[in-house]
Amino acid sequence: MNAWLQRMLAQDAPSLPLAWAMQLDLSLGWALVLALLGSTLAWRLPLPQRRLVALVLAVWALLPGPLSPDYWLGLAFHAPSLTAMLLCAGLVQRLLFPAGLRRSWPRDGASAAARLPAGSLGLLAVGVLLGYALLLDTFALLPLSLYAWGFSPLALLLLLALFLLPWVAGAARERPHALSHWLAPLALLLFAATRLPTGNVWDALLDPWLWLLMHGLLLRQLWRRWQVGR
Amino acid sequence: MFFSQDRGLWRRAALALLLLALALLLDLWQRPAHPEPAQARFGAESPPVLADLRPQDQGHIPMPSDAAAAHASNLLAMPDGAPVALSAFWFAGDRESAPNVQIAASQWDRSSGQWLPARYVVNRHVMASQLGFGVRRLGNPVAWLDGSKRMHLFVVATGWGGWAAARILHLVQDGPSQQLQDLAFRPERVLPLSWLWNTSFLVRNAPLALQDGGMILPAHFELGIKYPVALRFDKQGNFMGMVRMSRQGHWLQPTLLAQGTTHWLALLRDTRPQGHIGVLQTQDGGASWLEQDDLALVNPDAAVAGMALAPQHLLLAHNSSPGSRELLDLSGSQDGLRWQLVHPMAHGQGADEFSYPAMAWADGALWLSYTDHRKSIAWQRLAAGSLAAPALPRAKGSLP
Numbered sequence: 001m002n003a004w005l006q007r008m009l010a011q012d013a014p015s016l017p018l019a020w021a022m023q024l025d026l027s028l029g030w031a032l033v034l035a036l037l038g039s040t041l042a043w044r045l046p047l048p049q050r051r052l053v054a055l056v057l058a059v060w061a062l063l064p065g066p067l068s069p070d071y072w073l074g075l076a077f078h079a080p081s082l083t084a085m086l087l088c089a090g091l092v093q094r095l096l097f098p099a100g101l102r103r104s105w106p107r108d109g110a111s112a113a114a115r116l117p118a119g120s121l122g123l124l125a126v127g128v129l130l131g132y133a134l135l136l137d138t139f140a141l142l143p144l145s146l147y148a149w150g151f152s153p154l155a156l157l158l159l160l161a162l163f164l165l166p167w168v169a170g171a172a173r174e175r176p177h178a179l180s181h182w183l184a185p186l187a188l189l190l191f192a193a194t195r196l197p198t199g200n201v202w203d204a205l206l207d208p209w210l211w212l213l214m215h216g217l218l219l220r221q222l223w224r225r226w227q228v229g230r
Numbered sequence: 231m232f233f234s235q236d237r238g239l240w241r242r243a244a245l246a247l248l249l250l251a252l253a254l255l256l257d258l259w260q261r262p263a264h265p266e267p268a269q270a271r272f273g274a275e276s277p278p279v280l281a282d283l284r285p286q287d288q289g290h291i292p293m294p295s296d297a298a299a300a301h302a303s304n305l306l307a308m309p310d311g312a313p314v315a316l317s318a319f320w321f322a323g324d325r326e327s328a329p330n331v332q333i334a335a336s337q338w339d340r341s342s343g344q345w346l347p348a349r350y351v352v353n354r355h356v357m358a359s360q361l362g363f364g365v366r367r368l369g370n371p372v373a374w375l376d377g378s379k380r381m382h383l384f385v386v387a388t389g390w391g392g393w394a395a396a397r398i399l400h401l402v403q404d405g406p407s408q409q410l411q412d413l414a415f416r417p418e419r420v421l422p423l424s425w426l427w428n429t430s431f432l433v434r435n436a437p438l439a440l441q442d443g444g445m446i447l448p449a450h451f452e453l454g455i456k457y458p459v460a461l462r463f464d465k466q467g468n469f470m471g472m473v474r475m476s477r478q479g480h481w482l483q484p485t486l487l488a489q490g491t492t493h494w495l496a497l498l499r500d501t502r503p504q505g506h507i508g509v510l511q512t513q514d515g516g517a518s519w520l521e522q523d524d525l526a527l528v529n530p531d532a533a534v535a536g537m538a539l540a541p542q543h544l545l546l547a548h549n550s551s552p553g554s555r556e557l558l559d560l561s562g563s564q565d566g567l568r569w570q571l572v573h574p575m576a577h578g579q580g581a582d583e584f585s586y587p588a589m590a591w592a593d594g595a596l597w598l599s600y601t602d603h604r605k606s607i608a609w610q611r612l613a614a615g616s617l618a619a620p621a622l623p624r625a626k627g628s629l630p
Contacts, residue, residue: 007264012462012471015260019419023362066364074363076390077427078420134425140457140477147425148472153257160253164246170239185249192253195260198422199469208426 016199131211270488278614280562297322305590377443377465455479547587
């Protein structure tokens, strides 16, 4: 039992992704991010043209060399997290192929973020707090090495259990296909299978850009709730 | 109604458990074997009496013809049967952090007793094309031979920003030949060390060799504050995790010295004004580190390089003037805490700079290299025995 626990806690036997997989992940990740940005910024255009904008941006990011944006984005920020990639893929599908996800998203045009249930809001808050903890850890302001703990099997297991909890408790019954319920568990399962993007579970779950975005989402949710409550 | 809801809950809980089990199985299946506790290997089988070390030879390592500046050399002892005794790596270009900086290398040819003409072995554009993303600047190479004698090179590769935006790029020998004219590297990965876009970790000093064929690579964080970390690698050169050695915000560039197989010291550069060389100690093979009192040796915010030839045979190259890098000395110690001068490596005046020392033990001699005025890399060889080079003052006191 003791040996099993030690193995679960061990940070010194990480499994890291292969070089080619990391390169593919980086290009694909930024392609998804750019496709989402393009389709969002081109919201006034007709749907076929928005699809074209997203496609062009995604293909641009997949090109090799310094003429590709992922060459420079990778230089500065490395790869997005798997959660961010899944979020971008889901939102791109919602924006560019709305019929396919009719059950998952409100049809009245209101933002899905405006309707986050309490469980999802809680997960959002957990994500924001987690980012602060990781930031403090980066600057050695925590007594433990949180990032290094992300190399252990137990970190993956506990995080997956945490993010499956709202679904088990039934929080997903109202909108079972909503992205917010499945993003983190799916990202963690993908991480278990691929080790992307770095072999550390924190990098798969949350990246600094996603963390900043979550601040905006959380503040927006809290503001709306406060307005409704008033 | 209650029972149907209850059934749904149990069904979801069972599925969640299944997913957890699947994730755990996938995770454990891909992991390497859990490593044994780290045990250090010493540099010399029959170490000399430190006080008997005498300069045998010295000079400058040839530079690439177009390099106006050179800095941060690193020495790697080559296998016994190899035609070269040492490989030296450093970064060279127009100036530190210049766009044209590359990693240069030379080797000490055993047959001719000379350094071979230097050539560049790592170019940032080539690395970037192989990595799939840009590398802005290169610096601080650190070389290592793994359990199969395959060469690894760890270099600092910056993103947007200066050294504080640096990452550690792990390169592996590409091709079978380690001869200088054939020596080439391919990127293995950027080491995953931080959540914040994987900035700002750097390497500088040589690894501590382990008995299992792996090593501990000392590194440090330097965005705003500085702190040291120890990175473990197995005998194939696979990254096996990191340990933060201290949370003090003023220590960087640790150099590791083994006192025993699991009892090691880390000596550190101190960024504080009037600083002294910092000390960390581990008794459990690097699993945990404890802060010790600073050494009596001053440290003008300058890199140090240490090496344990054997237990109680510790060497340290360090700048020994309080506010400048004009004096570079080699000191020796039995316990790592009290040090005595073994050999004054380079003594200048005023704005002279002799800095960033490195050392290696090869062919029964101690080899030292250091930056000479940021323009070239100087080297010296010391061995026990008669003098072959001009005599230099000896230290008083007793040394092993």
